[in-house]
Amino acid sequence: MIGWNRAPREISTFRYAIEGDTEAFVAAAQATDAIEPVRLVGSEETVSYVFLTARERLIPVMDQIFETIARAGVIVHRPIVWQDGKIHCHVSGDPEALQGALDALPDEIDCRIDEIGRFPCGRTNPASTSGERQREAVTVTLDLGYDENSRAATQGDIAAELECVTNTASEHLQKAEAKLVRAGIERIDSGCA
Incomplete structure (x- = not known):
């Protein structure tokens, strides 16, 4: 579920990104009395997007979760x-x-807490684990167009902007890139991508 809005009288509108059998999802939603219109609103290579409205009181588990x-x-x-x-999510507060x-939570819902910590954390926001100089190096790199196809800038240009030697600029970029790639892979593995 990538978006929702809860209206008065326990009616909610949802947008889902589906990686899998979209037809089965739509058929199951349409077969549920509590679900009103179900519309396929777009698709990309591996993801389809569905928009639907549900009356929560007629779906007991949904009603319990929202309460x-x-x-x-x-x-x-x-x-x-x-x-x-299983349902996976991040909750803060x-x-x-x-x-x-x-x-x-009612007894029928088994809840497991995988991690307690500050929000945002590296898993939800990989930039939060990068040091200030790493973030600065990435920003300068993007601003100079280094990662564009044209390679408009060199690592020397980035180092000059950061006022450091080329090896230091390269190290900042490599560390930031490794954190971002690792976070991206974790999101894919967890089904959050």
């Missing part, structure tokens, strides 16, 4: 990923509100 998270002090970050019968949300 649990609809509280002050809790933010559920998008995307919410359904994979292999006030510790007391988060504990209240956990305590309010």
